[in-house]
Every structure is written in structure tokens, then in C-alpha cells.
Amino acid sequence: MPRESKADLKKRTAGIIAALKKRYPHARTALNHSDPLELLVATMLSAQCTDERVNLVTRELFAKYKSAKDYAGAVQEQFEQEIKSTGFYHNKAKSIRAAAARIVEDFGGEVPDNMEALLTLPGVARKTANVVLGDAFGKQEGIVVDTHVIRLTGRLKLTRFKNNQGDRIEKDLLELVPRKDWTLFAHMLIHHGRQTCTARKPDCPGCLINKLCPWAGKV
Numbered sequence: 304m305p306r307e308s309k310a311d312l313k314k315r316t317a318g319i320i321a322a323l324k325k326r327y328p329h330a331r332t333a334l335n336h337s338d339p340l341e342l343l344v345a346t347m348l349s350a351q352c353t354d355e356r357v358n359l360v361t362r363e364l365f366a367k368y369k370s371a372k373d374y375a376g377a378v379q380e381q382f383e384q385e386i387k388s389t390g391f392y393h394n395k396a397k398s399i400r401a402a403a404a405r406i407v408e409d410f411g412g413e414v415p416d417n418m419e420a421l422l423t424l425p426g427v428a429r430k431t432a433n434v435v436l437g438d439a440f441g442k443q444e445g446i447v448v449d450t451h452v453i454r455l456t457g458r459l460k461l462t463r464f465k466n467n468q469g470d471r472i473e474k475d476l477l478e479l480v481p482r483k484d485w486t487l488f489a490h491m492l493i494h495h496g497r498q499t500c501t502a503r504k505p506d507c508p509g510c511l512i513n514k515l516c517p518w519a520g521k522v
């Protein structure tokens with residue numbers, strides 16, 4: 304296949320976005336939350352864990368911890384037990400407590416609404432910050448790059464970067480996707496990745512973007 308020009312790649316991406324919007328017009332995070340703090344905690348818990356499991360855990364957690372001060376004051380060992388089933392609970396508990404303490408100390412108890420400040424929170428990298436900014440604050444600051452986004456953008460050849468190169472994948476996508484669609488784009492890919500373009504058995508014949516997908520493994 305000849306190398307695709309930048310203009311053609313942009314045009315193909317626009318077609319992919321338009322098609323996905325028809326199927327997933329209101330795609331959003333599956334993590335239950337009612338404010339930025341809850342979304343921050345849920346996102347930090349979701350590393351290496353399913354959204355369903357996180358939602359089960361946060362149902363009780365959110366009833367108990369209502370503010371950053373509450374999380375900052377949590378006892379490490381007890382908090383570990385409360386989030387244990389999400390996995391990696393020791394580090395997650397440490398990070399959430401430390402992030403909450405920083406929110407209390409530096410941001411008056413409120414989750415900051417900009418990338419620079421969010422990245423100063425312990426345990427918070429661009430992916431988590433993008434989720435919070437996009438879904439809790441409605442700000443288009445970046446594109447969430449999770450395992451589904453990595454797999455699909457690789458198959459769709461929207462980037463040549465892979466797996467542990469999330470920042471470079473995001474940079475490529477930011478150039479291709481109109482800013483107004485940054486948050487929605489990631490959620491649409493995540494939905495499509497769960498429903499159709501799964502890791503092990505993608506349903507290529509039933510895929511709504513089949514004609515726009517150059518994946519060599521396509522059936």
C-alpha cells in the first residue's frame with residue numbers, strides 16, 4: 304500500500320469520526336461519578352482494572368469519603384482494604400491519599416481544572432488528567448490514550464507509535480482530530496474497541512469503519 308499523505312490521512316480520520324459519531328454520539332466514561340474528585344479517584348482506581356469493578360468499589364467509597372480532606376485523612380491500611388479488589392491497592396491507596404493531600408494543601412480542597420496543576424498531583428499522569436478535564440470539566444485539553452485507543456489507532460494506522468508510547472500517540476492524534484472532538488473521540492474508540500474491534504476477535508465484517516481501516520489482519 305502506498306504511503307498515505309497527511310491530507311489523505313486527515314480526510315480518512317474525518318470519515319472515521321463521522322461514522323463513529325453516528326453509532327456512539329453520546330459516548331462517555333463508564334466510571335460512575337458526580338464531581339471532579341470522584342472522577343479523579345475512580346480513574347486512579349481504574350488502572351489495570353475493569354470499570355465495572357471500579358464502580359462496585361466506588362459505590363461504598365463515595366458514600367464514606369466526601370472530600371479531598373477525607374481521602375487525605377484516610378488510614379493507609381484501612382483504605383487499602385476498601386479498594387483491594389481493584390488490584391495494585393497498596394500503590395493506588397498511597398497515590399490517592401497523596402493526591403488528595405496535595406489538593407488540600409495547594410488547591411484549597413478543589414480538584415484543579417487545568418493540565419499543568421493536575422500533573423503536579425502524585426500518581427496523576429496525562430491519561431488521568433485528560434479523563435478529568437474532558438469528562439468532569441468539559442475541557443478539550445487532550446485525548447485519553449488507553450489500551451483500546453492504542454489498539455484501534457494502531458490498527459487504523461492513525462499513528463505508528465505503540466503501547467508504551469502514549470504521549471507520542473496522543474500527539475499524533477491531536478494533529479488529526481479536531482479539538483472539539485478530542486474527548487468524544489477517545490470514548491468512541493473505547494466503545495468501539497469493547498463492542499466490535501476487540502483485542503482477540505475483532506468483528507471486521509460487521510465493523511462500521513471497515514472501509515476506512517487498512518489493518519492487514521482485517522478479515
Ligand code: SF4
Pocket residue numbers: 458459499500501505506507510511512513514516517518521522
Ligand atoms: S475493520 Fe476490523 S480492525 Fe479495522 S477497526 Fe473495524 S474491527 Fe477493527
